Amino acid sequence: MQSIKVIKIGGNVVDNPEKLQQFLRDFASLEGPKVLIHGGGKVATAISKGLGIEARMIDGRRVTDAETLRIVTMVYAGLINKNIVASLQHQGCNALGLCGADGSLIQSRKRAATPIDYGFVGDPERFNLDTATALIDSGLVPIVAPITYEPVSGALLNTNADTVAQTVAVGLAARYPVELVYCFEKRGVLRNVDDENSVIERIDPALYEELKAEGIVADGMLPKLDNAFKAIRSGVSSVVICAAENLTQPGYGGTTLCK
Numbered sequence: 024m025q026s027i028k029v030i031k032i033g034g035n036v037v038d039n040p041e042k043l044q045q046f047l048r049d050f051a052s053l054e055g056p057k058v059l060i061h062g063g064g065k066v067a068t069a070i071s072k073g074l075g076i077e078a079r080m081i082d083g084r085r086v087t088d089a090e091t092l093r094i095v096t097m098v099y100a101g102l103i104n105k106n107i108v109a110s111l112q113h114q115g116c117n118a119l120g121l122c123g124a125d126g127s128l129i130q131s132r133k134r135a136a137t138p139i140d141y142g143f144v145g146d147p148e149r150f151n152l153d154t155a156t157a158l159i160d161s162g163l164v165p166i167v168a169p170i171t172y173e174p175v176s177g178a179l180l181n182t183n184a185d186t187v188a189q190t191v192a193v194g195l196a197a198r199y200p201v202e203l204v205y206c207f208e209k210r211g212v213l214r215n216v217d218d219e220n221s222v223i224e225r226i227d228p229a230l231y232e233e234l235k236a237e238g239i240v241a242d243g244m245l246p247k248l249d250n251a252f253k254a255i256r257s258g259v260s261s262v263v264i265c266a267a268e269n270l271t272q273p274g275y276g277g278t279t280l281c282k
Contacts, residue, residue: 026200026260027159028057031188033207036267037103038065044110046206049270051114056159056199058191059118060167062184063103067095087142087181095181096122100168108166119163123147123171124179126154129190131171131180145171145180147187150194167191189250196258203259204275205247206267211277212248214239227281228252251280 030050036042050059067085068078071094079086087095104120111118123129123145131145158165169184185205192203211222212234226234231248234240240248251262265277 025055026202027195028053028055028202028204029060029188029192029195030057030204030206030270031060031184032267033205034062034065034184035208036206037061037063042208042267043107046267046270047107047110048114049268051111051116052271056164058155058159058165058167058195059107060169060184060188060191061099061103061107062169063099066103067091067098070094070098081139081141084141084183085181086140087144089143092143092179092181096170096179099181100170104166104168111164111166116164117162118166119158120166120168122168122179123182123187126158127151127172127174128154128167129171129182129187130174131182133173133176133178133180143178143180145173145182147171147182147190150190152194152197155191155195156198183246185247185250189254192254192259192262193257196254196260200260201258202261203251203254203263204270205251205262205264206270207264208266210266210269211264212240212244222276223278225279225281248280255280255282 032046036046071078076090100122108118108120128151129147130149131147134141134144134146169182169187171180171182173180192201195201210219212226214221214223254262262280263275263277265275269276
């Protein structure tokens with residue numbers, strides 16, 4: 024059975040037009056079935072500021088009130104998603120843009136308001152494998168924005184893009200061999216954030232705990248690695264964290280996560 028690549032592109036690459044276009048050219052050139060998940064936090068923050076709405080962050084995570092939800096939905100599922108789709112179509116990749124509400128792809132529940140109220144933020148609970156399979160088997164390449172929905176209320180929910188990537192990968196792994204690749208601006212997980220040559224080639228759960236205790240892995244890398252290890256535990260065949268420009272290199276030249 025042919026494997027599926029689930030690739031998540033980091034916000035710092037999305038925010039850089041030149042790097043994004045190079046990444047999309049590389050992504051389009053990958054053979055076989057594939058899915059792309061993206062975010063785009065800085066664009067949403069800039070548009071919010073232009074509208075006189077200041078972004079509120081708690082521990083580096085966006086608080087999504089009603090106005091912010093409108094903006095991130097327009098930016099993530101609209102502006103960024105459709106620009107990526109158009110660029111991929113230009114590269115000959117038959118992409119289809121969607122978010123979690125489309126085809127009931129990803130159902131979530133609104134995160135509890137305690138101990139911290141993040142507003143309209145979703146935690147995925149169900150992935151619609153039949154919807155994804157129908158798209159992939161028809162030759163389409165899903166481009167997924169990190170907006171999900173709550174079926175009981177019908178509300179849209181802002182959802183962490185790394186978590187969306189893990190949800191898609193784990194969901195597809197019930198039917199296919201899946202390779203999950205987190206692409207961002209660094210070459211992988213670095214032992215020294217100021218040294219691009221300090222890539223840690225393999226991380227298992229024991230080493231991960233050591234790296235956290237030593238403060239080597241912290242801040243935004245924590246949710247990325249938490250999602251990566253959850254994917255490995257849940258049946259995803261391979262998880263790699265690498266630089267976006269290494270997408271077409273054998274082995275991606277990054278950090279491989281293992282059990």
